[in-house]
Amino acid sequence: MSSVQIRDVRKSFGNFEVLHGVTIPIEDGQFVVLVGPSGCGKSTLLRMLAGLENITSGTISIGDRVVNNVQPKERDIAMVFQNYALYPHMTVADNMGFSLKLRNAGSDEINKRVKRAAEILALSPLLDRYPRQLSGGQRQRVAMGRAIVRDPQVFLFDEPLSNLDAKLRVAMRTEIKELHQRLKTTTVYVTHDQIEAMTMADKIVVMHDGIVEQMGTPLELYDKPENQFVAGFIGSPAMNFLKGHVRVNGVATFEGPNGVKLPLKTAPAASDGRPAVYGVRPEHFTIADDGAEAEIIVVEPTGSETQVFAKLGGEQVVAVFRERHQFNPGDKVRLKPDPSLVHLFDDATGKRMNA
Amino acid sequence: MAEVAIPRAKPQMSEASAWNQLKHNRNWLGFWFMVPAMAFLIFFLAYPLGLGIWLSFTDTRIGRVGHFVATENYEWLWDDSIFWLSVFNTLLYTFVASALKFAIGLYLALLLNENMPFKAMLRAMVLIPFIVPTVLSALAFWWIFDSQFSIISWSLKHLGLISQNINFLGDTTWARICVIFANIWRGVPFVAITLLAGLQTVSPSLYEAATLDGATRWQNFRHITYPLLTPIIAVVMTFSVLFTFTDFQLIWAMTRGGPVNATHLMATLSYQRAIIAGQLGEGAAISSAMIPFLLAAIMVSWFGLQRRKWQQGESND
Numbered sequence: 248m249s250s251v252q253i254r255d256v257r258k259s260f261g262n263f264e265v266l267h268g269v270t271i272p273i274e275d276g277q278f279v280v281l282v283g284p285s286g287c288g289k290s291t292l293l294r295m296l297a298g299l300e301n302i303t304s305g306t307i308s309i310g311d312r313v314v315n316n317v318q319p320k321e322r323d324i325a326m327v328f329q330n331y332a333l334y335p336h337m338t339v340a341d342n343m344g345f346s347l348k349l350r351n352a353g354s355d356e357i358n359k360r361v362k363r364a365a366e367i368l369a370l371s372p373l374l375d376r377y378p379r380q381l382s383g384g385q386r387q388r389v390a391m392g393r394a395i396v397r398d399p400q401v402f403l404f405d406e407p408l409s410n411l412d413a414k415l416r417v418a419m420r421t422e423i424k425e426l427h428q429r430l431k432t433t434t435v436y437v438t439h440d441q442i443e444a445m446t447m448a449d450k451i452v453v454m455h456d457g458i459v460e461q462m463g464t465p466l467e468l469y470d471k472p473e474n475q476f477v478a479g480f481i482g483s484p485a486m487n488f489l490k491g492h493v494r495v496n497g498v499a500t501f502e503g504p505n506g507v508k509l510p511l512k513t514a515p516a517a518s519d520g521r522p523a524v525y526g527v528r529p530e531h532f533t534i535a536d537d538g539a540e541a542e543i544i545v546v547e548p549t550g551s552e553t554q555v556f557a558k559l560g561g562e563q564v565v566a567v568f569r570e571r572h573q574f575n576p577g578d579k580v581r582l583k584p585d586p587s588l589v590h591l592f593d594d595a596t597g598k599r600m601n602a
Numbered sequence: 603m604a605e606v607a608i609p610r611a612k613p614q615m616s617e618a619s620a621w622n623q624l625k626h627n628r629n630w631l632g633f634w635f636m637v638p639a640m641a642f643l644i645f646f647l648a649y650p651l652g653l654g655i656w657l658s659f660t661d662t663r664i665g666r667v668g669h670f671v672a673t674e675n676y677e678w679l680w681d682d683s684i685f686w687l688s689v690f691n692t693l694l695y696t697f698v699a700s701a702l703k704f705a706i707g708l709y710l711a712l713l714l715n716e717n718m719p720f721k722a723m724l725r726a727m728v729l730i731p732f733i734v735p736t737v738l739s740a741l742a743f744w745w746i747f748d749s750q751f752s753i754i755s756w757s758l759k760h761l762g763l764i765s766q767n768i769n770f771l772g773d774t775t776w777a778r779i780c781v782i783f784a785n786i787w788r789g790v791p792f793v794a795i796t797l798l799a800g801l802q803t804v805s806p807s808l809y810e811a812a813t814l815d816g817a818t819r820w821q822n823f824r825h826i827t828y829p830l831l832t833p834i835i836a837v838v839m840t841f842s843v844l845f846t847f848t849d850f851q852l853i854w855a856m857t858r859g860g861p862v863n864a865t866h867l868m869a870t871l872s873y874q875r876a877i878i879a880g881q882l883g884e885g886a887a888i889s890s891a892m893i894p895f896l897l898a899a900i901m902v903s904w905f906g907l908q909r910r911k912w913q914q915g916e917s918n919d
Contacts, residue, residue, distance in 0.1 A: 297810075297814060298814075299810050299813070299814075319813050319814050320813065320814065320815070320816035320817070324814065325814065326810075326811070326814050328807050328810070328811060330805065330807055332805065332807040332808050332810065332811035334808060334811075334812075334825075334826065335830065336829040336830060345812070345815050345825070346814075346815035346816055349815055349816040349817055349821060349825075350816055393811075393815075397815075
């Protein structure tokens with residue numbers, strides 16, 4: 248186990264810079280998830296950490312050692328690939344023991360460690376099978392087994408669950424988290440799925456266009472997104488954004504599209520008349536008499552909650568209710584955002600304005 | 603076509619004529635679709651092969667119908683030292699040329715699989731020896747190895763390395779080296795391009811995984827590339843061995859089997875005895891004697907081509 252320091256790392260392919268100075272401190276034993284839309288540079292960063300891509304500038308260190316010029320095999324890291332990259336001509340046991348074999352470990356030692364890893368991952372009955380004979384979830388576990396056999400300083404996961412079906416993905420998510428709690432190995436996990444990020448991470452790093460937008464614990468990111476991108480990326484269904492202006496005359500309010508009045512707890516200093524974006528999560532709407540009038544378009548009950556699509560000041564918004572209201576399309580309702588939970592972003596820069 | 607369950611004719615149709623029933627029989631129709639291919643194979647492959655084997659048991663000559671002489675032709679060949687020399691030549695030629703074609707082809711394939719400038723052009727260039735008609739390239743080699751006008755001799759003389767022309771095609775050892783060289787030159791592209799196609803099916807993430815597992819470049823080749831390539835190697839080398847063993851054009855254009863039969867292969871000897879000398883029966887016997895060798899080569903590759911254990915099993919994701 249080791250800490251990992253990524254300091255001002257840049258990456259260019261030819262003249263095209265894909266990472267513009269990324270700094271991420273990772274503590275020993277932490278589970279860090281790099282999340283962002285495709286093309287944000289998260290996989291490139293992971294591959295640089297693994298040593299599969301050169302570092303254009305900046306430093307990456309594992310433990311106390313700067314690894315910029317260290318060969319991948321000497322970095323003491325293990326990686327799980329999106330397509331698992333299992334060796335098709337080797338049995339499960341040989342796949343898992345391959346790295347030890349290359350290190351000239353004795354066959355007793357290899358057997359012992361493969362067996363132990365197989366027990367942890369419930370792979371013991373499958374050790375003599377070939378990858379083709381395994382299901383998707385089993386292959387995924389073999390890929391993880393190959394990583395844990397080595398007992399590395401750092402685990403790297405590159406979108407490991409994207410090839411699984413939805414149900415299996417949820418199960419494997421829990422399994423990986425449990426594995427981390429058990430082994431406590433520093434882990435860097437790349438995904439584009441914010442739910443995976445929220446559920447698994449100790450620390451989430453949201454990346455976008457080659458920069459880090461924000462990092463923090465899942466709930467920090469959910470409660471206090473630093474900018475509109477993070478606000479829109481974290482949370483499902485996504486946060487509603489309404490453009491308008493801050494109005495301060497006695498009480499702070501937000502004047503949304505078509506003059507809709509929305510409540511604000513406090514207005515940021517000297518913000519009267521400033522163009523801004525009002526952000527409210529679907530689950531922070533309530534039905535109240537002093538709410539803004541909205542017309543219901545579609546109602547989607549999921550059992551545990553109900554998603555309601557409505558027009559508010561001419562803009563479509565989503566609200567989620569745990570209570571069972573009797574809604575019908577075309578109904579007029581009064582939606583009120585919880586003023587203590589709304590977010591205000593600068594219209595020009597997208598930066599968070601309220602505390 | 604596999605047997606398809608054909609719905610039985612309904613009772614009221616059972617009175618229909620046999621011809622009408624036949625018209626609606628899918629197997630009957632399927633048979634007629636198969637006839638052109640079957641006819642082609644029978645007339646151009648099975649019939650000549652059968653005829654050749656039959657001729658080898660007769661004393662047929664050109665212009666004279668032969669009589670059945672049982673195994674007399676084979677008994678003659680058994681005591682014929684030139685025949686045994688041609689068997690030795692064929693085995694030497696096949697073994698050396700195939701081994702070198704494999705080694706050079708694999709090397710080229712690995713090289714062309716790397717990222718480099720003008721990759722597509724280099725790949726196309728490798729194919730050139732393959733697309734030139736065999737006889738044309740043989741004639742070119744004939745000139746290159748000519749006893750008086752050889753460009754190799756000329757160059758070496760001008761470099762001061764030799765004082766006299768090398769008699770490439772006139773010396774038994776040199777002649778063997780030259781024909782084997784020409785065969786390799788022609789055969790390498792086929793091996794290289796096919797193996798390259800095989801290399802490209804290997805997922806790059808396997809190499810990355812192996813690299814992270816600590817594999818050196820050699821170990822990557824030894825533990826990943828080579829095992830994954832074996833099925834394709836088996837196919838390519840089977841074809842390569844069969845083509846080399848039955849080679850005729852190159853030898854005939856370059857040496858006609860000389861000097862002193864040093865480059866006579868079974869195919870060229872057969873042609874010389876059967877067509878040039880007119881002894882069709884004896885020539886056919888030499889040709890037929892190739893069959894056991896070819897069958898042996900096919901058996902080896904048949905076992906080599908067996909689906910390996912790791913290729914079996916369901917893909918159930």
